[in-house]
Amino acid sequence: MPSLSEETGGRVERLMPGATIGIIGGGQLGRMMALSARYMGFRIGVLDPTPDCPTAQVADFQITAEYDDINAIRELAERSDVLTYEFENVDADAIDQVRALAAAPQGTDLLRVTQDRVNEKRFINDHGTETAPWKAVNSFEELDAALDEIHYPAVLKTRSGGYDGHGQTVLRSDADLERVRARGDRGGGFPPSILEGFVDFAFEASILVAGNGEDYVTFPIVRNEHRNNILHMTIAPAEVSDEVAHEAHALALRLAEGFRLAGILAIELFVTKDGRVVVNELAPRPHNSGHYTIEACSFDQFDAHIRGIAGWPLEQPQLLKPAVMVNVLGQHVAPTRALIADHPEWNVHDYCKAEVRHDRKMGHITVLTDDTAETVAGLESTGCWNDLKKA
Ligand SMILES: Nc1ncnc2c1ncn2[C@@H]1O[C@H](COP(=O)(O)OP(=O)(O)OP(=O)(O)O)[C@@H](O)[C@H]1O
Ligand SMILES: [Mg+2]
Structure with a gap:
């Protein structure tokens, strides 16, 4: 694992309104970051290959090029005071190369840790926090040996590049292992991978922690429901014991301090039936499960990210009201639009x-509520999300 360098995290130069924030990646996370930044008076540049991408629509300028185009990253840095990103698969070396041109307050070690599942697991364990049992595996022989230790059921994941469950296979038996072998024999090869023990969780949860390089604050622990490996719903707050909530906040602060975090870190969790809190993975950016914060918290995850990378102070966010957030995927656009007029309580x-x-994240809906169970039932009863099988 890369050791954390001196430039990582730590005190962040304070940015004033009028300064320009350059965002690598122009999807919905960049768009919502840009909207927050605009309220504070910052200017926004975005690098994305798609002209008029979601972030560009609310930005001051777009550089239309691939994310790993070093000339484009250099141009973005030249025109910005600070660089950030909306996804973790950014070329860390490229960012290091342009750090004389623009600040990168999140540092690049955070990227190097979170874009590689092995580095990530090691970092989490080194900071006193439980993950699934895991082994790095680079060949079928190593996979066999790792299975002897970890046993079925297990999950084989590529070390880098996965999202929404892509690049991962659940292994429950030798038959599943044979299928992985056959895929390799057909020329798929064996990408650098990690084998994880399957966590028999009671439910999935997440927690956001924000930092400005010196101080760290946490958002509430929330419960997440996935369908077909894609986040479907977030219920805030999660109904958990004081012990579970305490451990989630404590581990979030340990990780944030470990990174000397600037901006947002999202932590995906498994909560087990016996009340253990196990970290699944980290995302060094705002997260889909944090969208509820826009309406439900005293300031939201995008505000916190911008304040953190701008070196502004952070106070503890307050949950103003419980909330349910549901994703609108491609197939849900028409049915939800047809119902907007009937649902004044929907924050669309x-x-x-x-x-x-199909399955592309097109939007989301947040409902503030005093009764999250009733709100979940109400959303599901609209039929808009009937295509999503319950896992
Ligand atoms: N070790 C595990 N034990 C049990 N379930 C797991 C394990 N790893 C992953 N899963 C399930 O698969 C889902 C996706 O896994 P993970 O978050 O690692 O992958 P991802 O491709 O990065 O997904 P995303 O982009 O949705 O975060 C998890 O939310 C969880 O439901
Ligand atoms: Mg995940």
Whole structure:
């Protein structure tokens, strides 16, 4: 694992309104970051290959190029005071190369840790926090040996590049292992991977922690429901014991301090039936499960991210009201739009993506409520999300 360098995290130069924030990646997370930044008076540049992408629509300028185009990253840095990103698969070396041109307050070690599942697991364990049992595996022989230790059921994941469950296979038996072998024999090869023990969780949860390099604050622990490996719903707050909530906040602060975090870190969790809190993975950016904070908290995850990278002070966010957030995927756009007029309680967010595709995140809806169970039932009873099978 890369050791944390001196430039990582730590005190962040304070940015004043009028300064320019350059965002690598122009999807919905960049868009919502940009909207927060605009309220504070910052200017926004975005690097994204799709002209008029969701972030560009609310930005001052777009550089239309691939995310790993070093000339484009250099141009973004030249025109910005600070660089940030909306996804973790950014070329850390490229950011290091342009750090004389623009500040990168999140540092690049955070990227190097979170874009590699092995580095990430090691970092989490080194900071006193439980993960699934795991082993790095680089060949079928190593996979066999790791299975002897970890046993079925287990999850094989590529070390880098996965999202929404892509690049991972659940292994429950030798038959599943044979299928992985056959895939390799057909020329799939064996990408650098990690084998994880399958966590028999009671439910999935997440917690956000924000930092400005010196001080760290946490958002409430929330419960997440996935369908077909994609986040479907977030219920805030999660109904958990004081012990579970305490451990979630404590581990979030340990990780944030470990990174000397600037901006937001999202932590995906498994809560087990016996009340253990196990970290699944980290995302060094705002997270889909944190969208509820826009309406439900005293300041939201995007505000916190911008304040953190701008070196502004952070106070503890307050949950103003419980909330339910549901994603609007491509197939849900037409049915939800047809019902907007009937649901004044829906806080409708549309990311304005030009192309509607099945399973593509197109928007989300947040409902503030005193009764989250009733609100979940009400949303499901609209039928808009009937295509999503319950896992
Ligand atoms: N070790 C595990 N034990 C049990 N379930 C797991 C394990 N790892 C992953 N899962 C399930 O698969 C889902 C996706 O896994 P993970 O978050 O690692 O992958 P991802 O491709 O990065 O997904 P995303 O982009 O949705 O975060 C998890 O939310 C969880 O439901
Ligand atoms: Mg995940």
